[in-house]
Amino acid sequence: MYLSPPDVHCLGPIKMELAEPQANLQAALQVLELHHSKLNTTKAINLLPANTQIREIRVFLESVLEERAQRKRFDQVLKSLLQAEFLREERIFHQQVKCVITEEKTCRVCKKKMGNRYPNGVVVHYFCCKDRSACPINH
Numbered sequence: 001m002y003l004s005p006p007d008v009h010c011l012g013p014i015k016m017e018l019a020e021p022q023a024n025l026q027a028a029l030q031v032l033e034l035h036h037s038k039l040n041t042t043k044a045i046n047l048l049p050a051n052t053q054i055r056e057i058r059v060f061l062e063s064v065l066e067e068r069a070q071r072k073r074f075d076q077v078l079k080s081l082l083q084a085e086f087l088r089e090e091r092i093f094h095q096q097v098k099c100v101i102t103e104e105k106t107c108r109v110c111k112k113k114m115g116n117r118y119p120n121g122v123v124v125h126y127f128c129c130k131d132r133s134a135c136p137i138n139h
Contacts, residue, residue, distance in 0.1 A: 003028050003047055025049065025056075032060040037067055 003025065025048075032044055041064050048057070106113060 003049070025052070029056060029060070032057065033063065036060055036063040 028048070032039065044060075045057070054061075
Protein backbone atom coordinates (compact mmCIF):
# COMPACT_ATOMS: atom_id res chain seq x y z
CA MET A 1 0.00 0.00 0.00
CA TYR A 2 2.83 2.42 0.77
CA LEU A 3 4.64 1.74 -2.50
CA SER A 4 1.62 1.67 -4.80
CA PRO A 5 -1.28 3.44 -3.09
CA PRO A 6 -4.78 3.04 -4.54
CA ASP A 7 -6.17 5.60 -6.98
CA VAL A 8 -8.18 8.44 -5.36
CA HIS A 9 -11.17 7.52 -7.52
CA CYS A 10 -11.21 4.03 -5.95
CA LEU A 11 -11.79 5.51 -2.50
CA GLY A 12 -15.48 6.14 -3.16
CA PRO A 13 -17.51 9.31 -2.60
CA ILE A 14 -15.55 11.33 -0.09
CA LYS A 15 -16.64 14.93 0.38
CA MET A 16 -13.15 16.18 1.26
CA GLU A 17 -10.66 17.26 -1.33
CA LEU A 18 -7.89 14.63 -1.48
CA ALA A 19 -4.58 14.95 -3.21
CA GLU A 20 -3.36 12.15 -5.40
CA PRO A 21 -1.64 9.62 -3.05
CA GLN A 22 2.13 9.37 -3.45
CA ALA A 23 4.37 6.36 -2.84
CA ASN A 24 5.96 6.51 0.59
CA LEU A 25 9.23 4.56 0.41
CA GLN A 26 10.36 5.54 3.92
CA ALA A 27 7.18 4.15 5.50
CA ALA A 28 7.54 0.96 3.44
CA LEU A 29 11.15 0.57 4.62
CA GLN A 30 10.04 0.99 8.25
CA VAL A 31 7.49 -1.79 7.77
CA LEU A 32 10.25 -4.01 6.34
CA GLU A 33 12.52 -3.32 9.31
CA LEU A 34 9.82 -3.81 11.95
CA HIS A 35 8.17 -6.88 10.45
CA HIS A 36 11.00 -8.67 8.63
CA SER A 37 10.19 -12.01 10.28
CA LYS A 38 6.60 -11.97 9.00
CA LEU A 39 7.39 -11.09 5.40
CA ASN A 40 8.51 -13.09 2.39
CA THR A 41 11.93 -11.53 1.77
CA THR A 42 11.97 -12.15 -1.98
CA LYS A 43 8.50 -10.74 -2.57
CA ALA A 44 9.22 -7.73 -0.36
CA ILE A 45 12.40 -6.87 -2.25
CA ASN A 46 10.66 -7.35 -5.60
CA LEU A 47 8.00 -4.80 -4.56
CA LEU A 48 10.62 -2.12 -3.91
CA PRO A 49 11.34 0.37 -6.69
CA ALA A 50 14.27 -0.57 -8.94
CA ASN A 51 16.23 2.50 -7.86
CA THR A 52 16.16 1.54 -4.14
CA GLN A 53 19.70 1.54 -2.79
CA ILE A 54 21.14 -1.30 -0.73
CA ARG A 55 22.00 1.08 2.11
CA GLU A 56 18.29 1.91 2.40
CA ILE A 57 17.39 -1.73 3.05
CA ARG A 58 20.59 -2.65 4.94
CA VAL A 59 18.87 -2.93 8.35
CA PHE A 60 16.14 -5.12 6.83
CA LEU A 61 18.67 -7.41 5.14
CA GLU A 62 20.83 -7.69 8.26
CA SER A 63 17.77 -8.62 10.32
CA VAL A 64 16.73 -11.27 7.80
CA LEU A 65 20.23 -12.75 7.61
CA GLU A 66 20.63 -12.80 11.40
CA GLU A 67 17.26 -14.52 11.79
CA ARG A 68 18.16 -17.11 9.14
CA ALA A 69 21.54 -17.78 10.78
CA GLN A 70 19.86 -18.14 14.18
CA ARG A 71 17.31 -20.57 12.70
CA LYS A 72 20.11 -22.58 11.08
CA ARG A 73 21.99 -22.82 14.40
CA PHE A 74 18.78 -23.89 16.17
CA ASP A 75 18.14 -26.56 13.52
CA GLN A 76 21.72 -27.83 13.82
CA VAL A 77 21.39 -28.17 17.61
CA LEU A 78 18.04 -29.92 17.20
CA LYS A 79 19.52 -32.29 14.61
CA SER A 80 22.41 -33.11 16.96
CA LEU A 81 20.05 -33.76 19.87
CA LEU A 82 17.88 -36.05 17.74
CA GLN A 83 20.97 -37.90 16.49
CA ALA A 84 22.20 -38.34 20.08
CA GLU A 85 18.79 -39.68 21.11
CA PHE A 86 18.80 -42.10 18.18
CA LEU A 87 22.29 -43.32 19.06
CA ARG A 88 21.29 -43.74 22.71
CA GLU A 89 18.31 -45.88 21.68
CA GLU A 90 20.51 -47.91 19.32
CA ARG A 91 23.01 -48.50 22.10
CA ILE A 92 20.25 -49.65 24.46
CA PHE A 93 18.90 -51.99 21.77
CA HIS A 94 22.32 -53.52 21.08
CA GLN A 95 23.09 -53.87 24.79
CA GLN A 96 19.97 -56.00 25.14
CA VAL A 97 21.34 -58.56 22.66
CA LYS A 98 23.18 -61.17 24.66
CA CYS A 99 25.39 -63.92 23.44
CA VAL A 100 26.36 -66.62 25.90
CA ILE A 101 29.35 -68.64 24.79
CA THR A 102 29.56 -72.02 26.38
CA GLU A 103 31.74 -75.04 25.76
CA GLU A 104 28.91 -76.58 23.74
CA LYS A 105 28.85 -73.71 21.19
CA THR A 106 30.64 -74.33 17.94
CA CYS A 107 31.79 -72.07 15.13
CA ARG A 108 29.34 -71.70 12.22
CA VAL A 109 32.27 -71.55 9.80
CA CYS A 110 34.62 -74.38 10.82
CA LYS A 111 32.48 -76.13 13.48
CA LYS A 112 35.23 -75.76 16.11
CA LYS A 113 34.70 -74.40 19.61
CA MET A 114 33.76 -70.74 19.96
CA GLY A 115 36.00 -67.80 20.63
CA ASN A 116 35.08 -64.55 18.82
CA ARG A 117 31.85 -62.58 18.31
CA TYR A 118 31.02 -60.12 15.49
CA PRO A 119 28.96 -56.94 16.08
CA ASN A 120 25.98 -58.55 14.30
CA GLY A 121 25.87 -61.32 16.90
CA VAL A 122 27.52 -64.10 14.88
CA VAL A 123 30.00 -66.02 16.98
CA VAL A 124 32.94 -67.74 15.26
CA HIS A 125 36.11 -69.56 16.16
CA TYR A 126 39.21 -67.38 16.79
CA PHE A 127 40.96 -68.97 13.84
CA CYS A 128 38.06 -68.08 11.50
CA CYS A 129 38.07 -64.42 12.50
CA LYS A 130 40.27 -62.86 9.81
CA ASP A 131 38.67 -59.38 9.98
CA ARG A 132 36.70 -58.31 13.07
CA SER A 133 34.73 -55.73 11.04
CA ALA A 134 33.51 -58.09 8.28
CA CYS A 135 31.48 -61.15 9.27
CA PRO A 136 32.35 -64.17 7.05
CA ILE A 137 28.72 -65.41 7.28
CA ASN A 138 26.80 -62.24 6.36
CA HIS A 139 29.67 -60.20 4.82
